[in-house]
Amino acid sequence: MLQTNSTDDWVGRDNMPPDFRPGPVISLAEVLAVLAFMRRHLPIMLVTCVAGLGIAVLFLIAVVPTFTAKAELIVNSKMTLADAAAVSTVVESQIAIIKSESIANAVIEKLGLAQDPEFATGQGSGMISRLLGWSKPKTEANAARYAVEPFERKLSAKRVGPTYLVEITFDSRNPERAAQILNAVAEKYITHQLDKTSLQDEKWVADRLNELNTQALAAETALKDYDRNKTKDTADAADTRDKLAAAAESSKTAYDSFRHVVRKAEATQQQSSPVFDASLVTGASSPLRASWPKPRIVLGIAIVGSLLLGLAAGMLRDLSERFRTIGQKAGPSAEDGRIERPLPDGIRPDHQFDASARTKPVRLPSSG
CATH class of the missing domain: 1.10.287 (Helix Hairpins)
Structure with missing residues (x-):
């Protein structure tokens, strides 16, 4: 008769496949400990949550909203392209032309963006570099060149999937201004689509x-x-x-x-060289809502961050109390302002009692 031995199993607990290994089990005691921790530090978490929401609301009130206008262009090549890589190269080259400095200069000159405060205001790093003498001061002659950098930063273009469509966007504080600038970019690109x-x-x-x-x-x-x-038929x-x-x-x-x-x-x-035929599929219109900041995202980040901050404060509080308790137990005991110290064996009360017991004579009762 065959007998099975537990040590001879074909698979052990440590050698079990990952799919069959038991996962970590959360005991009821751990759940109760977490609930007790949160209940104990609930006031701190509420305070941090209210503070985080207040900061988020102040940020939403103080920040200047940004509006993003969108438009779509189609770039067709009259030549037959062999593979998808060639098509991607063609579209990416046209995207580079859209974002080029020549298009930016043409739009800035047409709309007078060099005098627009949104483009004429220098950034912090630029102001510092000009104060230190690392760059030339801003004048009317080079104002358009200083406006190119913020213009290129606000303009973006990307390919829409594996197609000839190109989506261009522009960010501005004014929704009407964003749509106007983006339509001007599309117009200049279509006009100057040759090299x-x-x-x-x-x-x-x-x-x-x-x-x-x-x-x-x-x-x-x-x-x-x-x-x-x-009048005359002469030699002259x-x-x-x-x-x-x-x-x-x-x-x-x-x-x-x-x-x-x-x-x-x-x-x-x-x-x-391929000849391109670009056309505007969807013109830019004034956006109805700001693209940034988004209140839901800002408030959500504020709530999550403040709750995590409250949990961290509660954990630090528990650690400080634990260290304080350990320090009190390890310190010397004091009663009435006096410190108890061990006495020598010669003067300890129990030793005195033993010594007197050994030296005291024992008397026997008399018989008569």
Whole structure:
């Protein structure tokens, strides 16, 4: 007959799988101890909670609210992109253009943000650096440059999922101002969606084409006027007409050649780099509620923090009382202001009694 031995079990308590090991058990005594601790220190916790709520309410009253305006742009590429990585690169590059300093300068100049107190007021570190001589003083000439830093800090842009959508936001103390600035950012980006070099050369190309076209028209008009008004068919007249005809032909050839070069350059650019077509999907509107501070979050943090502070104060109080009790038990006992000290064995009362008992003679009663 087989017998089982507890020491030969196929699995022991320490070798049990983690899923089958018994978890920590909270006894009733521990629960009662926690409840007693909270009941004993309830006044301290209430005081800290009321103080924390008061500080939170004062913070909500004193802080200046911030409003966040939102808008959405779609950035399409006319070229076929092979994979998701290429699409992500394209969208991230456009986000960098939206947040670039050139867009910020254009919006600041258009809306006059350099004179706006929200952007013109220097930060603490900037004031300290200017006092120490680490930066130049703020003047009207460089006021726009000082406004760029807070402008870029308030502007943010991010991609919406794996799409061509870009969400841009702007923070401001004034909700109408936030929406106005964000719409201006979207407008400047859509207007200047080409690269910086193309934007700089576009005006020069148009001006040059107009100049060559004007010269060609003037030369052709001069030739027609001469043919209409000529009276004699002399050698000098023929020579003059040949010169006018050559000037008109040269001007027309120069205009046609430059126009051909421009068209060829545009075709080459379209083949070498993607062309973007950006449009505004959702315009910015004035936000109805402040994005910061949020009263629920502030009050919740104040309540939790004050309760934890009250618990910490209660624990420190219990520890101080425990140390005080231990110190009283370990100290010397005193009664009536006197300190009891052990007596030598020669003069202790019990030893005196033993000595007298040994030296006292014993008398026997007489028989008669």
